[in-house]
Amino acid sequence: MSLLLLALAQAAAAKPLTPSDIVAQAPATAWETLSPDDLMVIDYADGQRTVIQLAPAFAPVHVANIRALARADYWKASSVYRVQDNYVAQWGVNEGGPTMPASVVRKPPAEYHRAMAGLAIRPLGFADPYAPRVGHALGWPIAYNPRNGRANLAHCYGMVGVGRDMAPDTGTGGELYAVIGQAPRHLDRNIALVGRVVEGIENLSALPRGTEALGFYKAGTVARAIRTVRLASALPAAGRPSFQVMRTGSASFAAYVRARANRNDAFFQVPAGGVDLCNAPVPVRRTPALPSPR
Amino acid sequence: MSLLLLALAQAAAAKPLTPSDIVAQAPATAWETLSPDDLMVIDYADGQRTVIQLAPAFAPVHVANIRALARADYWKASSVYRVQDNYVAQWGVNEGGPTMPASVVRKPPAEYHRAMAGLAIRPLGFADPYAPRVGHALGWPIAYNPRNGRANLAHCYGMVGVGRDMAPDTGTGGELYAVIGQAPRHLDRNIALVGRVVEGIENLSALPRGTEALGFYKAGTVARAIRTVRLASALPAAGRPSFQVMRTGSASFAAYVRARANRNDAFFQVPAGGVDLCNAPVPVRRTPALPSPR
Known part of the structure; x- marks a missing residue:
């Protein structure tokens, strides 16, 4: 032999x-x-929970907004109001709602990409239909382009982004969505991604799909009510979730x-x-x- | 200018x-x-419905099995018994169940790929991490390899495959699954794909996730009971679904x-x-x- x-x-x-x-x-x-400041805990009215890791290294202004909103309990008594099959579940304060804390930046910069420098990227090593290169950095899935030196978080399953209206609006962070289907990578570089679900994605992905256009729920339908959203750092140390x-x-x-x-x-x-x-x-x-x- | x-x-x-x-x-x-012989209609106990298009051009023996099982009402009173988040929902007769019709091939050939010849492939034209080439043929998403002349259906969202045990078993078709998350393309060429959901995917994708290993439901849990599964050709012409x-x-x-x-x-x-x-x-x-x- x-x-x-x-x-x-x-x-x-x-x-x-x-x-x-x-x-x-x-x-x-x-x-x-x-860090417990990088964990956002969504507690629903029915006792279920979803935990989200924030990504300040990629979207610092949006993440600062989101932390300020959580510290002000901005999302108390809000809800998941849109669930579109094979796309996204979206929650937060859709219209009206409480006054935002003064520190919230109303028109954040786009934060759709950042410099590759400092990321210590691990290349995936396989082809991608959306970007010249893909890989991982700081624990996140990213796409990047060595020709312009830019990197962006990728819209993979469970990633969390900031709802917005038409460009050049970027959204405050008051409305967020999680990907619950095939990665909508065409949204990369078009929306600020701010984190990912690390536990409890099924509390979003298994909800009834909305019956209105784009998966919005019919007015008056509440499939999942939110009781409170807090940073893990605001929870009592005993029982604080850690990932x-x-x-x-x-x-x-x-x-x-x-x-x-x-x-x-x-x-x-x-x-x-x-x-x-x-x-x-x-x-x-x-x-x-x-x-x-x- | x-x-x-x-x-x-x-x-x-x-x-x-x-x-x-x-x-x-x-x-x-x-x-x-x-063709109404290519449409399989799953009617659930609660009145909801899922419609699946079969793919006889890619898995003829498995599709013949599935048609025979539907004609025999093999799946009456079965259920969806596995829902794994970001992966698959699986249904049918998991263990035991009625005797299969004599025409059902108990050990079908793999049918994991077929010849490119005759497919009139439309190349997608973008890179793919799993296959040398991807594109569409006969209305289906496929991967293909011009070097060996083989093409296979791709595990995209909503595609339906045949549950099986360890290789070289290929499954009879008595247990089926639909993709309800990021395309598990690593299953390509390892499982027989037999169709796709054309309506009612939310009756599978929005179900509670199973709490046991691999998303199986705990024994006794029935999140979605199946009343009957028929080919559209077996339904009365009036009201027969057509796609x-x-x-x-x-x-x-x-x-x-x-x-x-x-x-x-x-x-x-x-x-x-x-x-x-x-x-x-x-x-x-x-x-x-x-x-x-x-």
Whole structure:
């Protein structure tokens, strides 16, 4: 048997790790604990909850607005008012509503992209129909263009953006949406993305679809009422939710992406040999409890 | 003003057509009416309905199985038993169930791909992370490889496939799933795709997510009970549902894809210049009523 064949036979004999195996086995150093100021907690009237990680590195003015709105309990007694199948669920204060805090910037800059510089991008290494290059940076899925040095967050499943009217309006942050279908990447560079859902996406994605144009609910229909939206930092320390995101520069993340692109567990006949940016979601987990002292 | 600038000014002055405009304006010749033997109608216990177009040109043995099962009312009193967020909703007879008709092939061939020959493929013209080429044929989204002459249906949102156990099992067709999230294209060439949902996807996508591993419902939970599944050809002619799919070889479809790739209506600041295969869903509509005689 040639050395090459021998190596292949050995590789085949070792049970290949699935993406889930790799996530489960990742060392503590592969995980970054999120700041409680970067976590926004939506508590619904029925006791359910959705938690969103904010992305101040990509949309600082919009994120500052959103933090100010959360601190003012701006969204209390608001609702999810639009759910369009295979597109978005949208919530917040659609029209009227409480006065915004004075610190809220009413006409934020676009923040549709930022400089690649400082991002330490990990290239995905596979083709993309929307951008010259795609990859990950600071734990986020991004598209980027080395020719103009710009990078932008990508509209993957679960990403959260700022509702707006016609351009050049960019929205204040008072209305937000989450992607609940095939990645609408044509919205990239056209809307400010400000974060992603890290827990409780099903409280948005499994809602009844709105029956009016663009999936808006008929007036008077409330499928999910919001009780309050707060930053995790405003919650009592005991019981405050805490999450970790896999470091996209880690060896574990590289192995995870390779495994997503080359599924070779027993179910699969043919590995794809590639993966879409939005089909390799960055692993997120609740921060594990510290081991108890003995 | 230079000729180029003049042309640009004229182009800007003409209100650009949105993808929806193009679909609404497409001539009758751009539409193909589906055979009632290619439409499978799922009627749920609560009166809701999902309609699926079958794809005999891609998975003839599996589709013959599914037609035989529908004609035998095999799925009466079955249910949707798995809903995994951002992945699939799965239904049918999970274990046990009625005896299958004798004509059902118990171990169908894989039917994971077919010959490109005869497909008259329309290339999408944009990069894809999963396949050398992607495009459309016979009204379906496909991936293909000119080097080996093979084409396969693509796992886009709403596509329907055959549940199976570990390879080389291919499934009989007694259990089916629909994609309800980001296109799981890694399943391409690993599972038999047999059709797509043409109406009523929300009766699957908006269901509560299953709480057990892989989104299976806990035993005893029935979020959506199936009353009967029939081919449209088995329904009374009056009231039988009828659908049309845009011909993917038509000029209207080409214009639609161009518009999806270059959104330039007032909402957009920057057209993407590309589109994912699964973000240009083939337009489907109910067959319009004939104009009444005067």
